[in-house]
Protein backbone atom coordinates (compact mmCIF):
# COMPACT_ATOMS: atom_id res chain seq x y z
CA UNK A 284 0.00 0.00 0.00
CA UNK A 285 1.20 3.51 -0.76
CA UNK A 286 2.60 5.12 2.33
CA UNK A 287 0.72 8.26 3.20
CA UNK A 288 2.79 9.57 6.03
CA UNK A 289 1.37 13.08 5.90
CA UNK A 290 4.94 14.02 6.60
CA UNK A 291 4.92 13.30 10.32
CA UNK A 292 6.52 10.04 11.47
CA UNK A 293 4.72 10.38 14.82
CA UNK A 294 1.63 8.96 13.16
CA UNK A 295 1.63 5.52 11.66
CA UNK A 296 0.66 5.67 8.01
CA UNK A 297 -0.67 2.18 7.78
CA UNK A 298 -2.82 0.38 10.32
CA UNK A 299 -1.37 -3.10 10.72
CA UNK A 300 -4.58 -4.57 12.11
CA UNK A 301 -7.58 -2.73 10.70
CA UNK A 302 -8.42 -2.01 7.10
CA UNK A 303 -11.99 -0.67 7.29
CA UNK A 304 -12.43 -0.11 10.97
CA UNK A 305 -15.61 1.90 10.48
CA UNK A 306 -17.43 -1.39 9.90
CA UNK A 307 -16.96 -2.13 13.60
CA UNK A 308 -18.03 1.25 14.95
CA UNK A 309 -20.94 1.27 17.36
CA UNK A 310 -23.01 3.67 15.29
CA UNK A 311 -22.31 1.94 12.02
CA UNK A 312 -25.45 0.93 10.15
CA UNK A 313 -24.66 -2.05 7.97
CA UNK A 314 -25.72 -2.16 4.31
CA UNK A 315 -28.64 -4.33 3.42
CA UNK A 316 -26.42 -7.17 2.25
CA UNK A 317 -24.65 -7.27 5.59
CA UNK A 318 -27.83 -7.86 7.56
CA UNK A 319 -28.03 -11.55 8.38
CA UNK A 320 -29.97 -13.91 10.59
CA UNK A 321 -33.17 -11.86 10.87
CA UNK A 322 -35.09 -13.05 7.79
CA UNK A 323 -38.14 -14.10 9.79
CA UNK A 324 -38.20 -10.83 11.71
CA UNK A 325 -37.90 -8.84 8.49
CA UNK A 326 -40.83 -10.82 7.06
CA UNK A 327 -42.92 -10.26 10.17
CA UNK A 328 -42.38 -6.50 10.28
CA UNK A 329 -43.03 -6.29 6.54
CA UNK A 330 -46.28 -8.22 6.99
CA UNK A 331 -47.52 -5.59 9.47
CA UNK A 332 -46.64 -2.42 7.60
CA UNK A 333 -46.57 -3.83 4.07
CA UNK A 334 -50.16 -2.95 3.17
CA UNK A 335 -48.92 0.61 2.74
CA UNK A 336 -47.09 -0.41 -0.43
CA UNK A 337 -50.42 -1.47 -1.96
CA UNK A 338 -52.26 1.65 -0.90
CA UNK A 339 -54.01 -0.10 1.99
CA UNK A 340 -53.97 0.72 5.72
CA UNK A 341 -51.03 -0.78 7.63
CA UNK A 342 -51.07 -2.35 11.10
CA UNK A 343 -49.32 -0.72 13.99
CA UNK A 344 -46.70 -2.91 15.58
CA UNK A 345 -44.68 -3.00 18.76
CA UNK A 346 -41.30 -4.67 18.65
CA UNK A 347 -39.85 -5.98 21.90
CA UNK A 348 -36.48 -7.53 22.47
CA UNK A 349 -33.30 -7.32 24.43
CA UNK A 350 -30.61 -4.86 23.52
CA UNK A 351 -28.61 -5.58 20.36
CA UNK A 352 -31.14 -7.90 18.78
CA UNK A 353 -31.58 -5.81 15.65
CA UNK A 354 -34.83 -4.01 16.50
CA UNK A 355 -33.79 -0.55 15.33
CA UNK A 356 -31.84 -1.86 12.37
CA UNK A 357 -34.60 -4.11 11.05
CA UNK A 358 -37.32 -1.49 11.56
CA UNK A 359 -35.46 1.09 9.53
CA UNK A 360 -34.51 -1.45 6.94
CA UNK A 361 -38.09 -2.64 6.40
CA UNK A 362 -39.48 0.91 6.46
CA UNK A 363 -37.05 2.02 3.77
CA UNK A 364 -37.84 -0.97 1.62
CA UNK A 365 -41.56 -0.35 2.04
CA UNK A 366 -41.03 3.24 1.00
CA UNK A 367 -39.21 2.14 -2.17
CA UNK A 368 -41.84 -0.47 -2.97
CA UNK A 369 -44.62 2.08 -2.45
CA UNK A 370 -42.84 4.49 -4.76
CA UNK A 371 -42.86 1.77 -7.40
CA UNK A 372 -46.64 1.73 -7.13
CA UNK A 373 -46.90 5.52 -7.31
CA UNK A 374 -47.65 5.83 -3.64
CA UNK A 375 -45.93 8.62 -1.76
CA UNK A 376 -44.78 7.08 1.45
CA UNK A 377 -42.68 8.89 4.03
CA UNK A 378 -40.51 7.33 6.71
CA UNK A 379 -40.04 9.10 10.02
CA UNK A 380 -37.70 7.97 12.75
CA UNK A 381 -37.64 9.37 16.27
CA UNK A 382 -35.36 8.25 19.06
CA UNK A 383 -37.61 8.84 22.05
CA UNK A 384 -34.73 8.50 24.49
CA UNK A 385 -33.76 11.95 23.19
CA UNK A 386 -37.14 13.32 22.18
CA UNK A 387 -38.69 12.13 25.41
CA UNK A 388 -41.77 14.36 25.56
CA UNK A 389 -44.76 14.65 23.26
CA UNK A 390 -43.70 18.18 22.31
CA UNK A 391 -40.18 17.10 21.37
CA UNK A 392 -41.41 14.10 19.43
CA UNK A 393 -44.04 16.02 17.48
CA UNK A 394 -41.55 18.79 16.77
CA UNK A 395 -39.11 16.31 15.37
CA UNK A 396 -41.79 14.63 13.28
CA UNK A 397 -42.93 17.97 11.88
CA UNK A 398 -39.38 19.06 11.10
CA UNK A 399 -38.41 15.87 9.37
CA UNK A 400 -41.61 15.90 7.34
CA UNK A 401 -40.81 19.43 6.28
CA UNK A 402 -37.32 18.35 5.32
CA UNK A 403 -38.71 15.66 3.04
CA UNK A 404 -41.08 18.03 1.23
CA UNK A 405 -41.48 21.50 -0.23
CA UNK A 406 -43.57 22.64 2.73
CA UNK A 407 -43.18 26.37 3.00
CA UNK A 408 -44.57 27.25 6.40
CA UNK A 409 -42.16 28.06 9.16
CA UNK A 410 -42.07 25.55 12.01
CA UNK A 411 -40.91 27.32 15.19
CA UNK A 412 -38.33 25.48 17.26
CA UNK A 413 -39.59 26.79 20.55
CA UNK A 414 -42.36 28.79 22.13
CA UNK A 415 -45.17 26.69 20.69
CA UNK A 416 -46.99 23.67 22.02
CA UNK A 417 -47.76 20.17 20.90
CA UNK A 418 -50.99 21.18 19.16
CA UNK A 419 -49.18 23.44 16.73
CA UNK A 420 -46.72 20.73 15.79
CA UNK A 421 -49.59 18.34 15.18
CA UNK A 422 -51.16 20.94 12.86
CA UNK A 423 -47.98 21.02 10.79
CA UNK A 424 -47.80 17.24 10.73
CA UNK A 425 -51.37 16.86 9.50
CA UNK A 426 -50.87 19.69 7.03
CA UNK A 427 -47.78 18.18 5.45
CA UNK A 428 -49.24 14.67 5.38
CA UNK A 429 -52.37 16.01 3.71
CA UNK A 430 -50.42 17.92 1.06
CA UNK A 431 -47.59 15.58 0.25
CA UNK A 432 -48.13 11.97 1.34
CA UNK A 433 -50.39 9.01 0.79
CA UNK A 434 -48.87 7.17 3.71
CA UNK A 435 -46.18 7.39 6.33
CA UNK A 436 -44.33 4.94 8.55
CA UNK A 437 -43.44 6.40 11.93
CA UNK A 438 -40.75 4.59 13.91
CA UNK A 439 -40.82 5.49 17.60
CA UNK A 440 -37.64 3.93 18.95
CA UNK A 441 -37.17 3.45 22.72
CA UNK A 442 -40.82 4.40 23.06
CA UNK A 443 -40.87 3.55 26.77
CA UNK A 444 -38.76 6.67 27.38
CA UNK A 445 -41.65 8.92 26.30
CA UNK A 446 -43.19 10.64 29.29
CA UNK A 447 -46.69 9.97 27.99
CA UNK A 448 -48.09 7.97 25.14
CA UNK A 449 -50.75 10.37 23.90
CA UNK A 450 -48.95 10.51 20.56
CA UNK A 451 -49.94 6.91 19.89
CA UNK A 452 -53.58 7.85 20.18
CA UNK A 453 -53.18 10.95 18.01
CA UNK A 454 -51.42 9.04 15.27
CA UNK A 455 -53.78 6.11 15.29
CA UNK A 456 -56.92 8.25 15.31
CA UNK A 457 -55.78 10.85 12.81
CA UNK A 458 -57.77 9.48 9.90
CA UNK A 459 -60.85 8.80 11.93
CA UNK A 460 -60.66 12.33 13.35
CA UNK A 461 -60.31 13.64 9.78
CA UNK A 462 -56.96 15.26 10.42
CA UNK A 463 -55.46 13.65 7.35
CA UNK A 464 -56.25 11.05 4.73
CA UNK A 465 -52.76 9.60 4.76
CA UNK A 466 -52.37 6.13 6.22
CA UNK A 467 -50.11 6.10 9.24
CA UNK A 468 -48.29 2.98 10.38
CA UNK A 469 -46.46 3.14 13.68
CA UNK A 470 -43.56 0.88 14.60
CA UNK A 471 -42.89 1.20 18.33
CA UNK A 472 -39.70 -0.28 19.73
CA UNK A 473 -38.86 -1.09 23.32
CA UNK A 474 -36.58 -3.32 25.31
CA UNK A 475 -39.02 -3.21 28.20
CA UNK A 476 -41.60 -5.90 27.74
CA UNK A 477 -43.71 -4.42 30.52
CA UNK A 478 -44.24 -1.32 28.41
CA UNK A 479 -47.73 -2.34 27.36
CA UNK A 480 -48.86 -2.60 30.96
CA UNK A 481 -48.00 1.07 31.40
CA UNK A 482 -50.22 2.15 28.52
CA UNK A 483 -53.44 3.84 29.40
CA UNK A 484 -56.33 1.54 28.49
CA UNK A 485 -57.86 4.18 26.28
CA UNK A 486 -54.62 4.51 24.35
CA UNK A 487 -54.03 0.79 24.25
CA UNK A 488 -57.37 0.18 22.60
CA UNK A 489 -57.10 2.95 20.02
CA UNK A 490 -53.52 1.99 19.21
CA UNK A 491 -54.56 -1.53 18.23
CA UNK A 492 -51.32 -3.25 17.45
CA UNK A 493 -49.48 -6.50 16.95
CA UNK A 494 -46.52 -7.43 19.09
CA UNK A 495 -43.31 -8.96 17.83
CA UNK A 496 -40.48 -10.33 19.92
CA UNK A 497 -36.91 -10.34 18.67
CA UNK A 498 -34.82 -13.04 20.27
CA UNK A 499 -31.14 -12.80 21.11
CA UNK A 500 -28.84 -14.04 18.36
CA UNK A 501 -27.46 -17.55 18.62
CA UNK A 502 -23.82 -18.40 18.02
CA UNK A 503 -24.22 -19.22 14.36
CA UNK A 504 -26.08 -15.98 13.61
CA UNK A 505 -23.46 -13.95 15.46
CA UNK A 506 -20.75 -15.78 13.53
CA UNK A 507 -22.40 -14.80 10.27
CA UNK A 508 -22.86 -11.19 11.35
CA UNK A 509 -19.15 -10.96 12.18
CA UNK A 510 -18.01 -12.87 9.08
CA UNK A 511 -19.84 -10.27 7.08
CA UNK A 512 -17.56 -7.61 8.53
CA UNK A 513 -14.29 -9.49 8.38
CA UNK A 514 -13.07 -6.94 5.86
CA UNK A 515 -12.82 -4.47 8.73
CA UNK A 516 -9.47 -6.21 9.33
CA UNK A 517 -6.41 -6.44 7.14
CA UNK A 518 -6.14 -9.77 5.31
CA UNK A 519 -4.94 -12.70 7.46
CA UNK A 520 -4.97 -10.71 10.69
CA UNK A 521 -7.82 -12.64 12.28
CA UNK A 522 -6.49 -16.02 13.34
CA UNK A 523 -8.54 -19.15 12.65
CA UNK A 524 -11.25 -19.70 15.22
CA UNK A 525 -11.34 -16.14 16.57
CA UNK A 526 -14.74 -15.27 15.12
CA UNK A 527 -16.13 -18.62 16.23
CA UNK A 528 -14.89 -18.04 19.75
CA UNK A 529 -16.20 -14.50 19.84
CA UNK A 530 -19.62 -15.67 18.63
CA UNK A 531 -19.73 -18.50 21.16
CA UNK A 532 -18.84 -16.21 24.07
CA UNK A 533 -21.33 -13.54 23.04
CA UNK A 534 -24.12 -16.06 22.46
CA UNK A 535 -23.55 -17.58 25.87
CA UNK A 536 -23.67 -14.25 27.66
CA UNK A 537 -26.30 -12.23 25.83
CA UNK A 538 -26.75 -12.78 22.08
CA UNK A 539 -26.23 -9.04 21.53
CA UNK A 540 -24.84 -8.31 18.04
CA UNK A 541 -23.58 -4.89 19.01
CA UNK A 542 -21.54 -6.34 21.86
CA UNK A 543 -20.19 -9.18 19.74
CA UNK A 544 -18.88 -6.69 17.21
CA UNK A 545 -17.46 -4.58 20.01
CA UNK A 546 -15.50 -7.54 21.35
CA UNK A 547 -14.02 -8.14 17.93
CA UNK A 548 -13.00 -4.51 17.65
CA UNK A 549 -11.63 -4.43 21.18
CA UNK A 550 -9.55 -7.55 20.45
CA UNK A 551 -8.11 -5.81 17.39
CA UNK A 552 -7.24 -2.73 19.42
CA UNK A 553 -5.59 -4.89 22.00
CA UNK A 554 -3.51 -6.73 19.40
CA UNK A 555 -2.40 -3.43 17.95
CA UNK A 556 -1.50 -1.97 21.33
CA UNK A 557 0.79 -4.83 22.19
CA UNK A 558 2.28 -4.92 18.71
CA UNK A 559 0.89 -8.30 17.70
CA UNK A 560 0.50 -8.92 13.97
CA UNK A 561 -2.55 -11.07 14.39
CA UNK A 562 -5.65 -11.23 16.55
CA UNK A 563 -5.67 -14.45 18.59
CA UNK A 564 -8.20 -16.33 20.68
CA UNK A 565 -6.43 -15.03 23.72
CA UNK A 566 -7.07 -11.44 22.62
CA UNK A 567 -10.74 -12.28 22.17
CA UNK A 568 -10.92 -13.71 25.69
CA UNK A 569 -9.39 -10.59 27.17
CA UNK A 570 -11.56 -8.27 25.11
CA UNK A 571 -14.65 -10.21 26.16
CA UNK A 572 -13.77 -9.66 29.81
CA UNK A 573 -13.54 -5.89 29.29
CA UNK A 574 -16.69 -5.82 27.20
CA UNK A 575 -18.60 -7.74 29.85
CA UNK A 576 -17.75 -5.21 32.53
CA UNK A 577 -18.81 -2.41 30.19
CA UNK A 578 -22.02 -4.18 29.35
CA UNK A 579 -22.98 -4.64 32.98
CA UNK A 580 -22.10 -1.04 33.70
CA UNK A 581 -24.26 0.19 30.86
CA UNK A 582 -27.16 -1.98 31.88
CA UNK A 583 -26.99 -1.02 35.52
CA UNK A 584 -26.20 2.65 35.07
CA UNK A 585 -29.75 3.31 33.89
CA UNK A 586 -31.32 1.24 36.65
CA UNK A 587 -32.93 2.58 39.81
CA UNK A 588 -31.03 2.49 43.08
CA UNK A 589 -33.25 -0.37 44.24
CA UNK A 590 -32.54 -2.41 41.12
CA UNK A 591 -28.83 -1.86 41.76
CA UNK A 592 -29.21 -2.87 45.38
CA UNK A 593 -31.19 -5.94 44.34
CA UNK A 594 -28.37 -6.96 41.99
CA UNK A 595 -25.79 -6.26 44.62
CA UNK A 596 -27.74 -8.34 47.12
CA UNK A 597 -27.87 -11.30 44.75
CA UNK A 598 -24.18 -10.91 43.91
CA UNK A 599 -23.25 -10.76 47.57
CA UNK A 600 -25.32 -13.89 48.33
CA UNK A 601 -23.38 -15.71 45.64
CA UNK A 602 -19.99 -14.41 46.71
CA UNK A 603 -20.44 -15.10 50.39
CA UNK A 604 -22.53 -18.25 50.03
CA UNK A 605 -21.94 -21.63 48.49
CA UNK A 606 -24.67 -21.65 45.87
CA UNK A 607 -25.24 -20.09 42.47
CA UNK A 608 -29.00 -19.57 42.84
CA UNK A 609 -31.07 -17.84 45.50
CA UNK A 610 -34.76 -17.48 46.23
CA UNK A 611 -36.48 -14.10 46.07
CA UNK A 612 -36.93 -14.25 49.84
CA UNK A 613 -33.20 -14.81 50.42
CA UNK A 614 -32.23 -11.99 48.08
CA UNK A 615 -34.77 -9.78 49.82
CA UNK A 616 -33.38 -10.45 53.27
CA UNK A 617 -29.90 -9.61 52.09
CA UNK A 618 -31.22 -6.55 50.30
CA UNK A 619 -32.86 -5.21 53.46
CA UNK A 620 -29.53 -5.49 55.31
CA UNK A 621 -27.76 -3.69 52.49
CA UNK A 622 -30.34 -0.89 52.48
CA UNK A 623 -29.44 -0.31 56.10
CA UNK A 624 -25.78 0.02 55.14
CA UNK A 625 -26.51 2.80 52.71
CA UNK A 626 -29.26 4.35 54.84
CA UNK A 627 -32.00 3.77 52.28
CA UNK A 628 -35.56 2.68 53.00
CA UNK A 629 -36.16 -0.73 51.47
CA UNK A 630 -39.01 -1.33 49.05
CA UNK A 631 -41.41 -4.25 49.60
CA UNK A 632 -40.54 -7.82 48.76
CA UNK A 633 -42.95 -7.70 45.86
CA UNK A 634 -41.32 -4.50 44.64
CA UNK A 635 -37.96 -6.18 44.77
CA UNK A 636 -39.36 -9.13 42.88
CA UNK A 637 -40.44 -6.79 40.08
CA UNK A 638 -36.98 -5.23 39.98
CA UNK A 639 -35.46 -8.68 39.63
CA UNK A 640 -37.89 -9.51 36.83
CA UNK A 641 -36.83 -6.39 34.98
CA UNK A 642 -33.16 -7.31 35.35
CA UNK A 643 -33.94 -10.80 34.11
CA UNK A 644 -35.40 -9.32 30.98
CA UNK A 645 -32.38 -7.10 30.46
CA UNK A 646 -30.22 -10.19 30.67
CA UNK A 647 -28.28 -9.48 33.83
CA UNK A 648 -29.87 -12.31 35.76
CA UNK A 649 -31.83 -15.45 34.99
CA UNK A 650 -34.85 -16.44 37.03
CA UNK A 651 -36.33 -19.88 36.99
CA UNK A 652 -39.45 -21.23 38.61
CA UNK A 653 -38.91 -24.30 40.74
CA UNK A 654 -41.36 -26.64 42.38
CA UNK A 655 -40.56 -26.54 46.06
CA UNK A 656 -42.19 -29.82 46.96
CA UNK A 657 -45.77 -30.43 47.99
CA UNK A 658 -45.77 -28.37 51.13
CA UNK A 659 -43.79 -25.42 49.85
CA UNK A 660 -45.38 -24.51 46.53
CA UNK A 661 -43.27 -23.12 43.73
CA UNK A 662 -40.77 -20.30 43.98
CA UNK A 663 -38.32 -18.42 41.83
CA UNK A 664 -34.60 -19.00 41.87
CA UNK A 665 -32.35 -16.22 40.63
CA UNK A 666 -28.86 -16.55 39.26
CA UNK A 667 -26.43 -14.03 37.81
CA UNK A 668 -25.66 -14.37 34.12
CA UNK A 669 -22.35 -12.68 34.72
CA UNK A 670 -19.46 -12.82 37.16
CA UNK A 671 -20.64 -11.35 40.52
CA UNK A 672 -17.38 -9.39 40.59
CA UNK A 673 -18.62 -7.32 37.63
CA UNK A 674 -21.91 -6.57 39.37
CA UNK A 675 -20.24 -5.40 42.56
CA UNK A 676 -17.93 -3.19 40.57
CA UNK A 677 -20.70 -1.74 38.40
CA UNK A 678 -23.04 -1.04 41.33
CA UNK A 679 -20.32 0.66 43.34
CA UNK A 680 -19.84 3.10 40.45
CA UNK A 681 -23.00 4.82 41.65
CA UNK A 682 -21.74 7.63 43.85
CA UNK A 683 -24.42 6.97 46.46
CA UNK A 684 -23.41 3.32 46.71
CA UNK A 685 -19.64 3.55 46.66
CA UNK A 686 -19.42 2.71 50.37
CA UNK A 687 -20.76 -0.78 49.83
CA UNK A 688 -18.21 -3.54 50.48
CA UNK A 689 -15.90 -4.30 47.57
CA UNK A 690 -15.69 -7.69 45.95
CA UNK A 691 -12.57 -8.51 47.95
CA UNK A 692 -14.26 -7.55 51.21
CA UNK A 693 -17.18 -9.81 50.40
CA UNK A 694 -14.82 -12.64 49.43
CA UNK A 695 -13.26 -12.50 52.86
CA UNK A 696 -16.53 -13.70 54.32
CA UNK A 697 -17.07 -16.52 51.82
CA UNK A 698 -17.31 -20.12 53.08
CA UNK A 699 -13.93 -20.93 51.54
CA UNK A 700 -12.34 -18.58 54.02
CA UNK A 701 -14.24 -20.20 56.85
CA UNK A 702 -16.44 -17.32 57.87
CA UNK A 703 -20.01 -18.46 57.26
CA UNK A 704 -21.74 -16.03 59.56
CA UNK A 705 -21.99 -12.99 57.45
CA UNK A 706 -22.97 -9.88 59.19
CA UNK A 707 -23.13 -7.29 56.48
CA UNK A 708 -23.52 -4.53 59.01
CA UNK A 709 -19.99 -5.24 60.13
CA UNK A 710 -18.82 -3.54 56.96
CA UNK A 711 -20.30 -0.23 57.80
Ligand SMILES: Nc1ncnc2c1ncn2[C@@H]1O[C@H](COP(=O)(O)OP(=O)(O)OP(=O)(O)O)[C@@H](O)[C@H]1O
Pocket residue numbers: 309310311312313317318319320321348349350351352353354355356357473474508540541
Ligand atom coordinates in the same frame (compact mmCIF):
# COMPACT_ATOMS: atom_id res chain seq x y z
N1 LIG B 1 -28.97 -8.98 11.76
C1 LIG B 1 -27.90 -8.18 11.82
N2 LIG B 1 -26.98 -8.20 10.85
C2 LIG B 1 -25.91 -7.40 10.90
N3 LIG B 1 -25.65 -6.55 11.89
C3 LIG B 1 -26.53 -6.48 12.91
C4 LIG B 1 -27.70 -7.30 12.92
N4 LIG B 1 -28.38 -7.03 14.05
C5 LIG B 1 -27.69 -6.10 14.72
N5 LIG B 1 -26.57 -5.77 14.04
C6 LIG B 1 -25.56 -4.80 14.48
O1 LIG B 1 -25.78 -4.51 15.84
C7 LIG B 1 -26.14 -3.14 16.01
C8 LIG B 1 -27.24 -3.07 17.02
O2 LIG B 1 -28.47 -3.45 16.46
P1 LIG B 1 -29.77 -2.60 16.76
O3 LIG B 1 -29.41 -1.18 16.95
O4 LIG B 1 -30.78 -2.89 15.72
O5 LIG B 1 -30.19 -3.24 18.15
P2 LIG B 1 -31.48 -2.93 19.04
O6 LIG B 1 -32.23 -4.22 19.14
O7 LIG B 1 -32.20 -1.76 18.50
O8 LIG B 1 -30.81 -2.64 20.44
P3 LIG B 1 -31.20 -1.53 21.57
O9 LIG B 1 -32.37 -2.12 22.30
O10 LIG B 1 -29.98 -1.48 22.41
O11 LIG B 1 -31.51 -0.27 20.87
C9 LIG B 1 -26.53 -2.64 14.63
O12 LIG B 1 -26.21 -1.29 14.45
C10 LIG B 1 -25.67 -3.49 13.73
O13 LIG B 1 -24.38 -2.94 13.62
Ligand SMILES: [Mg+2]
Pocket residue numbers: 354355356440
Ligand atom coordinates in the same frame (compact mmCIF):
# COMPACT_ATOMS: atom_id res chain seq x y z
MG1 LIG C 1 -32.32 0.21 19.18
